[in-house]
Amino acid sequence: MPSNIYLRKLNREADQISGATRRFFGQQVPDYVKTLPSIKKDAIRWGCNILYFGIGLMYNWAVSAVLQQMPNMHRFPSNVAGMIVLFFLLMCSHTACPKFTDKLVLFIDPYSSFALRSMNIMFVPAVVEIVNNPPTTGDEVGRMICVFLVAYVIGFVLCTFIVRGLRLVLFTPFSIKHKKKDLDVDVGDLAAPMELSSYTEKTKMHRNRTLDEEDVEIGMPGSAYLNRVSSVVTFDTPIRPLSDDDAASCASTLNHSPSSASLRADHMGSSSNAVVGDGIAECCSGNSNAFYEPINSTRPKKHGPLHSFALWCMQQSTFDDLTLFIIFSLCAFIFLPLPEDNPAMPFFRLFLYFTMTLLLYSASRRLPARLRIIIHPIILTSACTMAGIAYFERVKGFDIKHGVNLYKTGITFISLVEKTNVGWPGGGDILGAAMDVSIISLAFNVYKSRPGSLREWLIIVLSIAPMAFLIMFVTPLFARGIGCTPADSLVWASRSVTTAIGIVIGKVLGADESVVTCIIVFTGIMGPLFGPYLLKLARVRDDDHVTIGISMGCCSHGVGTAYLISKNPIASGTASIAFAIFGTLGVIVASIPVLSDTIRHLSGF
Template structure:
């Protein structure tokens, strides 16, 4: 965070609108590459082990830090708690329901079209450049190495009756020297007890018995735990959850009811809801994303505490995010209110964004060899989004500032905000659009890639497509399911946002885009 603050100050002095977290992510990636070249691999690994302490924490809980963007959605002036989509409604002579349905349908169709275009474009580039087969070969070698690390599965295979014959045929017979009459020799066929048929041979165990014996050797039956041991095991497993419940009951509530400061209670509620949400069964988490579930229950909890104090939901959410992030606090901005949970999570989210440089460095060779496959789609998508989305939105009746906000729909919120500001778009519109794109990528993205016949081992297409269309939320998903694809997603997310922010910083280009929606 200290490094991010320094970069933030440098960027502000240069009067450039660019998020310091994304800049630090790129700087971390370049810094580690330079360290490897100058200091060597051993020293670089030691340095990474130190950096991984804060960065690893940020990557593990990156989904938690996305919650403020969802929790504060009802604070938008054009949005209500029941109708999140009103912020993207078309203004015309039709009814509100028709406007909402039309605009939401437009967003879904636009996302599907851009998602499909990205996937097929990247696949086509791989076929033209010949990188697809190399990627599949590398993934096969990687899977092969993973199989080699599992010797127990090979040792449990039962020999067949043809094994001695095969061994006899494949192994050349070597005569022992004359002076070593006692040298060991493989037994002949007649010396193999299993081949002696005159007496029926020795009794052979059945396959089931052999499997039972092998399983009993591998299985270690744990003794029955006492009640105290069971409680100790449960407490160890649920230590985080118990800790935050205690903080909520004995720290958050007393401070909230005595001083009126809601941050300790609200942050405990948010973390408890998130820890419970991540424990949902996998089949439910496919559609009930932990960020959505925890954010929804956090809003309910904040609303209940606001009612107890005879306040509204907006009053509680205003305490949740006061705007006092670490950059404002360290700049000693006067008259700042105390920070809320959203400010704390938003500050630590910068660490998570910077930490995405670690998987990029881990797969730097793949990124280097496939850089053309990454850069061409991102340039095309950036230019296409800036030219097509505003014009199409304006054509169906969306106002000019809201139409400009659609150009930044696929960016992470940290990059979408300066891009929309440069265009003069509506910031209250771009926030739910970015959130919607990220959640759709997590919930529907894997299914969409499967429907588009993208192989599961094509980590290049998966990473670039999800990173360019669903930004950091989809990258967080790939960190657990496919780290190599997450590296491509991180770089794609950063490149897409950087190109878009750079283009929106060129005055002639901005004037042209604004002219598409009828603005000067």
């Protein structure tokens, strides 16, 4: 008798599980698939992005071929040279045909912005390679931390003083002349009606505000201000809208931070079939995905962890995530039982590690914003990628170093085209090739954020020059002076540039790329954490956008610029120019044999 009761209980639980499974796969999954964006639109979007990267790689190869034919220029990075040449061509085109150039840049902007927004994930392979480095002693780590803190604080405060000093020298005489002219105009116009004066002043203020808004929009491309107008369409079945932005680029996967809880709350406060008005629709933005779930669902209230995880993935994921996850699952399913000597093994290992890196970075971007400042997505993705490589290689009977060497083989697009290093590239090599296109895309960002007067250009360039000398020459000397090894002293020469250009400088100087990447990432994180306090310490006003932008751009590169996009959008445009010019100047200095040998000599080599 007890056995029959137990069997009936098991059958009842089995029926509940099977019923929930049927409802999940028969109702919720089909409804979810119907809400996915058009595959045709996503295929076109993916194809356009791939075409843009393909054209960028061919352009980079052409520039590299030209540099190889020029004397004493073979060490100069082709991606940075391509960025300089492209910016020069854009400026020449703007001089001849300004409207055509602006329309061309506007047409290319979605793809160049995608390359810039995706740049962070391209730094992961360099950090993963740190497993091949020899272990570092505790004393050496302490010295590195000392150099890091002292150099950052002194460099940041000194940069604010340099910028304000140059502004005082270059702008004060002109401001005095303008004040005198304005005073003469005011005295001559005393007979004018007060209403006309008030109207003129309001018009001038409105125009200045419009120009300021335009300056904000031409800053560093990012998702902070790229909100799209969306609308909600009435459906027969009540739904829970999570997002609605079919025009978002593939970077919606990389820069997506959903807030499904707030969206559910907004839905519960409205009727199920209501059409949202235009005023509310302008505030809505998302990532081209929505999760449909009937409100009158008969599913049980409690579910197992696997079911809850599946629902969470459906809510948080995008079309790009699903596509990458399908590719990753397929490659893992074939990779695990496949023999190591099989000719297809490099192909599946390539896409397995490549899609794994993209998915891990997409997940790390979903962390809360405050947590992402401390636990940077690059560091978290790199650590998880190391763990994933170690697992898959252990299953195949190898260690993590074997997998990392296959993850980053050193095969580049140029070596494949010129047939100097032919073979199967790794997932890290694909990301490294994409980094070249991202560096070239900085030319469009600098063009959109360029200053409007010669004096502003002089302030930026004359502020960056002494900072570049301080960081590239004095910092390695200071590190060597307190006892750091020559190899650890040399990495400080590329500390305050963006990671993409810092890897290039480290490669030219012969520094360890993985250590360079870690230092650059932590340098960028210092900007959002301690930058506001250092600005207050230096007594920089909140409306001094030029000083804030140049200081954050020079000392915290792209991470500091991304921070300013939400906190001080006007300063973010100046910051994007500052770190781009700073990195270009650093590459030029490192590419000159006399100067690069001097830096190595100061480091102890």
